[in-house]
């Protein structure tokens with residue numbers, strides 16, 4: 091096993107801050123939780139392993155360069171893109187752009203039904219851009 095440089099470890103810490111919600115994609119370990127298991131990041135150690143409190147009770151770390159996880163939105167459980175939104179609730183929790191839009195709309199008094207309408211319209215605009 092190769093140990094990552096300090097810069098890479100810092101990068102992992104930035105990308106997976108404590109409290110992040112992640113989903114297991116692949117882990118090569120007999121004791122590994124099944125793929126799709128969700129967990130909460132508790133920290134990143136000095137060799138870049140992500141320490142996790144898995145929802146099934148496991149606490150196996152995610153090894154840098156071996157295991158695969160992806161960040162999920164703590165609100166809706168959807169995929170968290172590389173450009174997440176910041177939750178208005180605490181100004182530090184990263185959430186998906188859709189949940190960011192929902193929070194922003196809720197903050198100005200838009201009800202849930204209309205929020206979904208706005209999000210659907212945003213997605214339609216994005217789809218149009220892609221097909222151009």
Ligand SMILES: [Zn+2]
Pocket residue numbers: 163164165166167168185186187188189190
């Ligand atoms: Zn979300």
